[in-house]
Amino acid sequence: MTKTQKMLQSCALGLLLAAGAATAAMAAGPSVVKGPGADPGCFTPQSASTKFFQWKAHKAPFRIALVNGFIANDWRVQMIRVAKAYVAQPSVAKEIKEFKVVSVGQDIAAQIAAANNFIDQGFDAIIVDANSSAAFKGVVRKANAKGVVVVSFDNVIDSPDQISVNVNQEGLGEMAAKFLLKEAPKTGDLTFLHVRGPAGQPVDIARNTGFHKVLGASGRKVKVVDVIGNWAPGDAQKATADAIAAGGVFQGIYVQGGSQGTAQAMLDAGKFKAPISGETENAFREICDKAKLTCQSGGTGPAQSAVAIKTAIAALEGKVIPQEIALPTAVDYSPFTDGKTVFPNLPGSFFAGNNFPSCNIGFSASEIAAQTAKNN
Numbered sequence: 001m002t003k004t005q006k007m008l009q010s011c012a013l014g015l016l017l018a019a020g021a022a023t024a025a026m027a028a029g030p031s032v033v034k035g036p037g038a039d040p041g042c043f044t045p046q047s048a049s050t051k052f053f054q055w056k057a058h059k060a061p062f063r064i065a066l067v068n069g070f071i072a073n074d075w076r077v078q079m080i081r082v083a084k085a086y087v088a089q090p091s092v093a094k095e096i097k098e099f100k101v102v103s104v105g106q107d108i109a110a111q112i113a114a115a116n117n118f119i120d121q122g123f124d125a126i127i128v129d130a131n132s133s134a135a136f137k138g139v140v141r142k143a144n145a146k147g148v149v150v151v152s153f154d155n156v157i158d159s160p161d162q163i164s165v166n167v168n169q170e171g172l173g174e175m176a177a178k179f180l181l182k183e184a185p186k187t188g189d190l191t192f193l194h195v196r197g198p199a200g201q202p203v204d205i206a207r208n209t210g211f212h213k214v215l216g217a218s219g220r221k222v223k224v225v226d227v228i229g230n231w232a233p234g235d236a237q238k239a240t241a242d243a244i245a246a247g248g249v250f251q252g253i254y255v256q257g258g259s260q261g262t263a264q265a266m267l268d269a270g271k272f273k274a275p276i277s278g279e280t281e282n283a284f285r286e287i288c289d290k291a292k293l294t295c296q297s298g299g300t301g302p303a304q305s306a307v308a309i310k311t312a313i314a315a316l317e318g319k320v321i322p323q324e325i326a327l328p329t330a331v332d333y334s335p336f337t338d339g340k341t342v343f344p345n346l347p348g349s350f351f352a353g354n355n356f357p358s359c360n361i362g363f364s365a366s367e368i369a370a371q372t373a374k375n376n
Helices: 003-026 074-088 108-120 137-145 169-183 202-217 233-245 259-269 282-290 304-316 365-369
Strands: 031-033 052-054 062-068 096-103 125-129 149-153 163-166 190-196 222-228 252-255 276-278 295-299 324-326 330-333
Touching (some): 062 074, 062 108, 062 304, 074 096, 074 125, 074 304, 074 365, 108 125, 125 304, 149 304, 163 304, 169 202, 169 252, 169 276, 169 295, 190 202, 190 233, 202 222, 222 233, 233 259, 252 259, 259 276, 259 282
Parallel strands (some): 062 096, 149 163, 163 324, 190 252, 276 295
Antiparallel strands (some): 031 052, 295 330
16 A cells, blocks of 8 residues: 555545544534423423433424333323324324334333334434333433433433433322321321332332331331232232231222222222222222222323423424423322212223323323224
């Protein structure tokens, strides 16, 4: 190779490296900018210290994927159906070129692989309900390197470099403990049953932390019996029935999900009637009213998937978005009101709290029913 050829090769290599660096810089993750952000009524910052992101605007319409993990309960099914219903609404559909959904079960590696696959396919944004808070940092880094927006919700990703959309999960556990302490006998030792979600799920861990934080600070002696109900009515019913059959008599019950199963198991056993703090399932509220139980029904509406999609679209349009978005918690108490807080004409598996008026997000029952939770 001549000296001139070597010089040309060196120049070419330098130009390639410079072009690569420039491309990487253009495709880098979001810039941290000053607030306030767009649509603050919907995209409410989690706290006064929440930072704000801005991505370089993408060209609409967008390709967005929902990467779900755990699927074996009614909440997740409705969450996916709501997401599909949202992107089918005319005002949203015009912004979407392609919307894909994949649920992988509880396999963390499979969910990471699915997310990476959508990034490699050139999707503009991925929405994640994570099987593990800590395991997706590599996914976020890869997405940011390619200019892909990542929004996590419900079980959020533990990374400051993506957008989290969530309610205060720990606060839900605190709310349950406060309710049970208020409704339980005022004297003597207490035993509470805690019907938990799938082991290791971030939401379950956060709610359990909040539950025990309030109990520990109450000054009461409270024994907590933990069983796994997997947020599913059948599993929760069996776990509750087994706990009672083993001799358990409880002065209060906290069931994170599958609440109707737990309530029915307590009634079937016929040994006691304890106050129950449960989720927002329609069937749970119907049982509480029919059996005249003392119930608190609150949680995280499945429509937060729609809020996550709305967030992703705004970010893709180059709007300023908080890194952590706080959603309101829906809570009601028995007796429930027909047509307002309980719905006799809707399936028992229906979750109340599907509307977020501050985000202009709402659905009819028929819109949700028209969709499926299947992968597409």
